[in-house]
Amino acid sequence: GQNIDQPTEMTATEGAIVQINCTYQTSGFNGLFWYQQHAGEAPTFLSYNVLDGLEEKGRFSSFLSRSKGYSYLLLKELQMKDSASYLCAVRDSNYQLIWGAGTKLIIKP
Amino acid sequence: IAGITQAPTSQILAAGRRMTLRCTQDMRHNAMYWYRQDLGLGLRLIHYSNTAGTTGKGEVPDGYSVSRANTDDFPLTLASAVPSQTSVYFCASSDTYTGELFFGEGSRLTVL
Numbered sequence: 001g002q003n004i005d006q007p008t009e010m011t012a013t014e015g016a017i018v019q020i021n022c023t024y025q026t027s028g029f030n031g032l033f034w035y036q037q038h039a040g041e042a043p044t045f046l047s048y049n050v051l052d053g054l055e056e057k058g059r060f061s062s063f064l065s066r067s068k069g070y071s072y073l074l075l076k077e078l079q080m081k082d083s084a085s086y087l088c089a090v091r092d093s094n095y096q097l098i099w100g101a102g103t104k105l106i107i108k109p
Numbered sequence: 110i111a112g113i114t115q116a117p118t119s120q121i122l123a124a125g126r127r128m129t130l131r132c133t134q135d136m137r138h139n140a141m142y143w144y145r146q147d148l149g150l151g152l153r154l155i156h157y158s159n160t161a162g163t164t165g166k167g168e169v170p171d172g173y174s175v176s177r178a179n180t181d182d183f184p185l186t187l188a189s190a191v192p193s194q195t196s197v198y199f200c201a202s203s204d205t206y207t208g209e210l211f212f213g214e215g216s217r218l219t220v221l
Contacts, residue, residue, distance in 0.1 A: 004151065031208060042199060042212035043152075087152070091208060096167075099151035 002026045004100035006088050011106045012078055020073045020086050020103045028093025034062050034073045035087040037102065043087055046073070075105075083107045112136070115200050115213035122190050122220050130185045130216045132200035140203045141183040142167075142210070143175060145196040152199065158183055190220045 005023045012018040024032070031050040035043035049055055049064035049071060061074040073086055085102040092098055113134045122128050134141065139160045144152040154167030158177040172194060174186045187194055200213040 008149075033209075035210075042214050043210075044212070045209050048207065048209065089152075095208075096154065096157075097152075097210070099153075101149060101151045 002090075002092065002098045004088055004090060004098055006086075006100040006103045008101070009104045009106065011108060012075075014078055014080060014107055014109050016078050017074065017076050018078060018105065020075070020088075020105065022071045022073070022088035022100060024069050024071070024088070024090045024098070024100075026090045026092045026098055029066060030091040030093065030095055032062075032064055032071050033089045033091070033097070034071075035089065037085045037087060039084070046086075078107050080107050080109070113200055113202060113211055113213035115198075115216050117216060118214065119217045120219070122187075122218060124190055124192060124220055126190050128187045128190055128218070130187075130198055130200070130218070132183045132185070132213060133181050134183075134200075134202045134211075135181065136202060136204075136211065137180060138202035138211070139180070139205055141177065142201045142203070143173070143183070143185045144199045144201065145169065146199060146215075147196050155185065155198075187218075190218075192220045194218065195220045 003025045034046040037043040047062040054063045059076045064071045085104045087102045088100040089097045116131045142157045143155040153169050156175040158164045161180045198216045201210045
């Protein structure tokens with residue numbers, strides 16, 4: 001079966017760095033997405049990786065290793081507004097998105 | 110403002126009643142989706158449509174139906190609601206070239 005694993009919850013301190021991991025087992029691979037979802041709101045797009053390596057976008061970076069079935073989202077200089085759930089999703093060989101359950105990130109002052 | 114509009118935003122419904130959740134997009138995206146989101150579970154695909162006039166079943170289609178008469182509208186219907194359909198429902202559309210999903214604000218449905 002297809003599976004996306006991410007930690008259920010993480011806690012970090014304002015101003016620090018946090019890495020949220022995502023491992024996947026899917027039928028084929030056509031890209032990996034990270035979305036941010038604040039409580040009670042819709043998910044919003046953060047990043048997309050289809051080739052191995054690091055993609056940097058401001059305070060957020062996303063890394064992909066296709067051979068290991070692994071990605072991480074790196075958040076630097078954490079701010080209170082970064083408290084949210086972070087969803088990892090993989091597009092399989094049928095171009096359907098398989099979603100992880102999300103990682104709830106709690107930022108403490 | 111361009112995007113996806115869902116209605117209603119919240120609804121309490123008696124079991125056995127019929128309910129249609131509306132979804133409209135103005136981005137001219139070909140593909141549209143309906144997901145449900147439940148605590149502790151990932152987004153689960155109910156139905157999708159790759160282009161106007163076509164629909165397909167997702168991971169959890171039972172008890173739901175959709176139609177896609179035109180590019181902009183993609184309503185989701187619960188023919189006879191049951192309590193297990195209590196959830197937050199998100200409509201989304203995707204950009205053909207990037208695959209990025211754009212989500213509506215969600216419809217919180219409670220079936221009693």
